[in-house]
Amino acid sequence: MSFTTRGFSGRRREENPRLPPGQTLFDDWPVLTAGPTPHVDTADWELTIQDETGTDHRWDWDGLLALGVEDVTVDIHCVTHWTKLDMAWRGVSLDKLFQDVESEHEFVMARSYGGYTTNLPLEDLLDGKAWIATEAEGDPLGPEHGGPARLLVPHLYFWKSAKWIRGLTMMADDEPGFWEQNGYHLYGDPWKEERYW
Amino acid sequence: MSAPPLTQLGRSRPQAAWHVATVAEVRRETSTAVRLTLDVPTWPGSEAGSHLDLRLTAPDGYQASRSYSIASSAPGGPVVLAVDELPDGEVSPFLVHEVRPGDQLEVHGPLGSFFVWRPGESDRPVQLVAGGSGVVPLYAIAAAHGAAGDTSPLRLLYSVRRPGDVLFADELAALRGPAFELELVYTREAPATWAGPVGRLDKEALAASTVAASARPRVYVCGSTRFVETIAAWLQDLGHAAADIRTERFGGL
Numbered sequence: 340m341s342f343t344t345r346g347f348s349g350r351r352r353e354e355n356p357r358l359p360p361g362q363t364l365f366d367d368w369p370v371l372t373a374g375p376t377p378h379v380d381t382a383d384w385e386l387t388i389q390d391e392t393g394t395d396h397r398w399d400w401d402g403l404l405a406l407g408v409e410d411v412t413v414d415i416h417c418v419t420h421w422t423k424l425d426m427a428w429r430g431v432s433l434d435k436l437f438q439d440v441e442s443e444h445e446f447v448m449a450r451s452y453g454g455y456t457t458n459l460p461l462e463d464l465l466d467g468k469a470w471i472a473t474e475a476e477g478d479p480l481g482p483e484h485g486g487p488a489r490l491l492v493p494h495l496y497f498w499k500s501a502k503w504i505r506g507l508t509m510m511a512d513d514e515p516g517f518w519e520q521n522g523y524h525l526y527g528d529p530w531k532e533e534r535y536w
Numbered sequence: 537m538s539a540p541p542l543t544q545l546g547r548s549r550p551q552a553a554w555h556v557a558t559v560a561e562v563r564r565e566t567s568t569a570v571r572l573t574l575d576v577p578t579w580p581g582s583e584a585g586s587h588l589d590l591r592l593t594a595p596d597g598y599q600a601s602r603s604y605s606i607a608s609s610a611p612g613g614p615v616v617l618a619v620d621e622l623p624d625g626e627v628s629p630f631l632v633h634e635v636r637p638g639d640q641l642e643v644h645g646p647l648g649s650f651f652v653w654r655p656g657e658s659d660r661p662v663q664l665v666a667g668g669s670g671v672v673p674l675y676a677i678a679a680a681h682g683a684a685g686d687t688s689p690l691r692l693l694y695s696v697r698r699p700g701d702v703l704f705a706d707e708l709a710a711l712r713g714p715a716f717e718l719e720l721v722y723t724r725e726a727p728a729t730w731a732g733p734v735g736r737l738d739k740e741a742l743a744a745s746t747v748a749a750s751a752r753p754r755v756y757v758c759g760s761t762r763f764v765e766t767i768a769a770w771l772q773d774l775g776h777a778a779a780d781i782r783t784e785r786f787g788g789l
Contacts, residue, residue, distance in 0.1 A: 342556075342593060344641045346634045349598040350626045361591075361601050363626070370761040370785055373650055375768035375778045419603050420589070453778065483765060521650045522552060534589075535552045535647060 357414055358422055359529035365421040370483045373517065377453035377503050381487045386471065387506040390442045398436070400487070403471060406435040411470060413493035415500070416529040427477060428491055430470035436507075437465060444509040448516060449490050452503040457516035458525065459492065459499055461509070468494060471504060496527040496534065550580030552645050554591075559639045560614055566701050569620040569669065570632050571607070576643060581611035584680035585652035585673040585756065588615070588645030592627060602627045605673040605758070605784070606646065607704065609680045615643065618703050620669040651756065651784045653677040655684035660754055663747040664692040665767050667759025668701065673784065674758055675704045678718075682711045691717040691753075693745050695737055695763070698725035719745045739770045749775030758784040 358364060381400040388396040398406070408431055414424045447464060449457050463469065472491040473480060480486030485502025492499045498518045519525050524533040561573040582588075586609075591601040608616035621632040635641075651673060653662065662681075664674040671694055681690045696702050699722065708718050721741070726734045733741075747753035755776060757767050764785045771781055 342640065342642075343595050344592045345639050347592040347594050347600075347630055349592070349594045349600055361599065363600065370765075372783060372785065374783055375772055375781050376765060377778070420601050483761070517650075522647055535644070 355424070357424060359416055360532050361420055361534075362416055362422040362529065363420055365423055368423060368484065369417065369419070369421060371417065371419060371498075372483075372502070373455070374453060376482050377451075378482050379452050379487055379503060384487055384505075386436075386488070386504065388436060388440050389506065389508045390440055391444050391509050391511070396436075396440050403431055403488070404473070406431050408473065409470075411491075413491070415493050415497050418496040418498055418523065418527070418534050422529075426475060428470065428472045429474035430472035430488075430491055432467060433464040433469040433471070434467065436471070437461075440509075442509045444511050446510040446513045448508045448510055448514065449499075449501040449504060450506040450508060451501045452505045455501055455503070455517050457490075457499050457501050458510070458514055458519060459495070460513070460526075463492060463495065464507075468492065472500075494528075496524075496529055498523060499527055550582065550646055552647055553578075553580075554642055554644050555579055557615065557641055557643045559635055559637050559641070562636055565618055565703055566620075568632070568701075569618055569703060571703075572617045572619060572631060572635070574615040574617070574641075574643065576615050579615055579643075580646070582606055582609055582615075582646030583649065583652040583654060584609040584676040586646045586648040587673065588617075588643045588647055590617075590627070590631075591642040591644065592630065593642070600627050601644075603647070605676070607672045607676050607679075609676050610683065618669065618672050618675075651758070651782050653680065653756070655680060655686045658754065659688050661689040661691070661747045661751055663753040663755045664690070665742075665746065665755065665757045665759075665771075666692065666694045667763035667767070668696060669703060670757075670759030670763065670784070670786070671703050672758075674756060675708060677756065678708065678711050678716060682713075682716060687715050689715055689717075689747070691719070691747055693719045693721065693737075693742070695721040695723060695759070697723050699727045721745075737767075739773065742767065742770050743774050746771075752780065755781045756784075757781065759786075761785045 386398045416422045470491040490501040490504045555576045555578045557574040557576045560575045563571040565571045587605045619631045622628045666674045764783045
């Protein structure tokens with residue numbers, strides 16, 4: 340249980356019910372990345388979903404957009420304690436990508452250009468909960484924010500929203516991705532403060 | 537969701553947890569930063585380069601948490617932080633101006649096992665590149681390298697605005713030796729005795745003052761997002777492999 344720090348009263352009284360515990364509202368959009376920023380041209384970009392048979396379901400840039408983009412406005416929560424409310428995104432729902440993918444597996448490893456990985460339960464990607472985002476706040480996603488395309492899974496801490504997404508691999512069992520191997524929580528629910536394990 | 541077994545992760549490390557910290561010393565480090573030395577009796581130790589979350593609690597239960605790099609790594613020793621005041625910040629102004637010895641606060645950690653350096657892990661040279669207060673975890677690495685007597689070559693390029701902004705200035709100078717080179721870049725103002733140029737790093741200066749890509753150094757870059765984006769891109773232009781470059785950024789663009 341926590342105790343009081345002498346002399347600290349706090350200045351930002353954020354009573355917003357949309358702010359998960361331990362989070363602070365931010366207006367700007369910090370960048371957190373473990374290595375250099377990959378620069379991927381949309382002409383070279385492709386996304387693959389690999390099912391348990393080893394079959395790759397592939398989309399190039401035009402093929403992705405042809406599935407139909409939608410606008411979503413969501414809050415995002417970073418494990419480093421900042422939250423941005425009402426961010427306007429545009430992207431393709433994972434429901435559309437998974438329409439043609441048959442899989443019995445319940446877990447997914449997201450893989451990025453640059454080598455980043457993060458693990459998610461499949462059910463956290465479906466039913467309107469996740470997108471392959473191509474725009475944010477009215478502009479194409481810049482490379483530092485994961486452009487040309489990143490995963491957007493706003494109900495989990497933002498390290499799950501893999502930048503520079505290039506593939507999803509179906510997994511029978513949950514396995515830790517990059518940050519999960521480096522101390523972050525396997526699931527990452529901001530409302531339960533699942534930051535680290 | 538349960539934690540994965542450590543064997544699956546290949547390396548055991550201290551479990552991150554909340555700890556009560558007592559402020560042992562507050563020292564003015566620069567015009568905008570203080571060095572906080574914390575006694576944390578339950579602290580399990582941390583690897584050089586890791587960080588922690590620091591939490592302050594107001595009498596009415598309001599809490600504010602922020603992440604800070606750890607400047608120390610000695611097992612069993614105090615936990616040392618250097619906190620630079622952010623204009624309009626909520627936590628850093630309190631730490632810089634209000635906190636005093638004897639105060640208690642909470643820390644959660646140690647956190648991060650990627651942006652860390654481990655003694656004896658590799659014979660490859662190591663290049664550290666710091667922008668401003670990004671030097672904190674890199675100082676921890678340099679100090680751990682020195683304390684371990686590690687002979688792999690270590691080089692720190694440290695960009696600051698002016699001489700008074702150098703964090704851990706005396707400690708870094710004392711670490712200089714056969715296995716540790718320190719190079720400072722002054723972007724606005726240099727010491728009176730300074731013979732080198734004053735101004736922002738450019739790619740040529742970076743190439744001239746860092747371990748060459750042909751020597752395959754492991755590289756750690758820490759600073760503002762703009763600084764890290766720029767340096768990491770130049771390093772790749774100079775032939776360093778992306779996989780050899782680890783970065784830690786703080787703040788927005």
